[in-house]
Amino acid sequence: MTDYTYTLLIPLIPLALFLFTGLTGHKFKPVVSGLIGTTGLFVVTILSYMTAIRYFWTDHVEGMGYTSLKAFETTWIHFSDKLTVNLGVLIDPISVMMLIVVSTVSFMVHIYSLGYMKGEVGFARFFSFLSLFTFSMMGLVLATNIFQMYIFWELVGVSSFLLIGFYYTKPSAVSASKKAFIVTRFADLGFLIGILMLSFMTDTFDFQTLVSPTGPAITQVGGAAFLGLSGITWALILVFMGGAGKSAMFPLHIWLPDAMEGPTPVSALIHAATMVVAGVYLVARLFPVYSLAAPDALHVVAWVGGFSSLFAAIIACTQTDIKRVLAYSTMSQIGYMMLALGVSGYGGHDGLGFMAGNFHLFTHAMFKALLFLGAGAIIHAVHSNDMKDMGGLRKYMPITHITFLIACLTIAGIPFLSGFFSKDEILTAAFHHNMPLFIIEFAVAGLTAFYMFRLYFSIFWGKETHYHHTPHEAPATMTIPLLILAFGSIFAGYLPFHELVTSDGMPFEAHIEYAVAIPSVLIGLLGIAIATIMYRKQTEIPQRLATGFGYFYNWAYHKFYMDEVYLFVTKKIIFNYISRPVAWFDRHIVDGFMNLIARVIERSAYLIKGFQSGRIQQYGFVFVSGTIALVIIFIYLW
Amino acid sequence: MNSEILFFLLAGMILVFSILTVTTRRILRAAVYLLFVLVSTAGLYFMLNYNFLAAVQLTVYAGGIVVLIIFSILLTSHISERAKMAGKFQGVMSALAVVAGATLTLITILNYSFPAKSLNEVPSDVKSIGRALVSYNENGYALPFEVVSILLLAAMIGAIIVARKEKTADKNIK
């Protein structure tokens, strides 16, 4: 067993960077704190890659499964001998995979931000928040127990809140950050209750104990039944509620599109590649429990994921804000991952879905970060988010154009790019385990190709737009991350994930199933073709199609009125019928009682305040005569 | 016999000047009457054979406190000023209370037989007093002595700070 204690540095370096740049950022030129943060992240990235290589290859004995091991653990809070909260570092295939994802994307975003955020007010603040986020995300990924995960889960939420509201002078950014925080907090309430239920039933927070097939969570499935489901199923559904909030699954997705108010690198890092997949990671982390103890909860995961991916893909076809299109695309792709986990079985080839979900998480992080960073470069050049203000940009921004095209092809599932491999595995898993979901996902694959190429053509082809000043290619600090991520998007698919990241740690044989792969490629090409006809040149077709679909188009354009539904429920129903009576009770009964006490005391004080005349001789007289009276009573009359 | 005459003389002085102190309308005279009361009290201490105590009474009370009082009178009022007395009602009520209290106390004193003892007298010369003040055995008073010295220091500092003119207050007045 090799010593992995140094992995403790992976979360601690960003923490130190956060404290350092946060506390001393105003002392240097802004670019210095940026460079410090980027250098620190470089070290973190090196350490992460080193860990991955050692874990997967150097230290791995051929033919043996991958086991999880604790590199470090310490007791943080000691409540009693049975109840302690530990902090530590857990090394296993998915956490190592996440290390690669988080460190790579975070490092790229740091470099990119050096160029993108140049000259912004609060440059140093931005980098310290990025470090805070990286620290929290690493802590989440490496958590040894579910309580540590919850702590970092909330920290991640806080850094997301801080970064969405980075432009805090803009009212829309402020309300978006509040919305994100409140919605995810609401979901985390479910998560917390789930954790408490789970630990109440199993007497442990520890992941290794929880997921062990002989552990208490899986062998003692029993527990109170409620609405026909066992206690552990309810606990896991509640835990999934937290994951759904963070991962923007329907119906808790409403914060993600608004979160695009944050700076674009933040959208790339937090709201595309890392934080939003925390929900997927959470389900993957507890996967053996889901799979073996609560298959019903896993069905919930699968259907929520499947529905969300379809729902988001339809909305994405109608949006015009490029970042919002990407946000809905993210939601759709995360739906894919959830679905993959949901249809997976435990062990061997049955666990294909588990592997595919994680695989897709990995490749998605690469190409979605690339898409967002590319979108950032475009916004940087055009100074607008709206695709109506864009068109014909391929001439001005060649590097962005090429990398964006690669990312679009990847997400559309074109063969030999990474997206093809991971998406194909998901479809195969769905095909074998759940036919209805497979059909949904098959349609979503076409829709994905369509809306991505709608986006691509509207930006880079389409009408010749007149710009205020000629758009120019982004500086090297921004294009180099694009190139690196494009490289990742192309080749990440060739990693042997079925040997590395599996549900039970044992490798299995995976191969491309042509019955699934060929139709899915064809529907992707179909989507691209339709988008090409409609958007390659400026035509009347989109307009006519929009009117043709009529109400449905309007529904999708307004995101199926989800925000309005939420507002109706909160403002009209909860505020009017719950909050108002409670407020009335508080103001009139509780406050009224307190005011009554205060008024009685005030009145009696008025009555007796004359005694406090402030005349010392009066006091003296009363004192002397009182003493005399007491003497008479106690000495002579008693 | 001589001692009785002396006692009645001192007692009479104490009585008369006590009453004059609290009834005269001239403040400066009240201070002088107080001085006479204190000096007579010192005489009583002499009669009781506590010479050191009498000396302290004379120096601290008569020499220190009365001079302090006279200074403050001169600082705060005119010599010719007649002090205001309380209203009639207050005066009568206070007199009633005082007379009642005095009567009560006198009755109590006269009805109680104090058991006189004839024990060995301890010497109260300056040497033994000084020794008792700094010793800490059964009849030593080192602790009260130290406490009182700290109290005096605190009172001194406090008096200076309270009476000092504040610069900011000055500005405000202007």
Add this chain to the structure above:
Amino acid sequence: MTGTIPLQYFLIISTLMFFSGIFGFLTRKNLITMLMSIELILNSVNINFVAFNRYLYPDNLHGHFFTLIVIAVAAAEAAVAIAIIINIYRNFRSIEVDKVDEMKF
């Protein structure tokens, strides 16, 4: 030196002195005269201590030393009181006790 004078005589003197002090405290308006009344009261108490010490417990000096300490306390009290009175005079231009009632209510 005390000869045939009984203890009660000393107590009567001190009682009368005490109550004249009380009377002064209750009727005088001037803060300095009130202070003088308090000195009278303290002094009468001292006489009691000394007399009791001499007549009842001549074998030790407790009353004597207590009186010494009371004198010291009286001196401290007078110094602080006069400092306060001077401060009051500065702020109110008067040392009438009735006029110093800002703190009431």
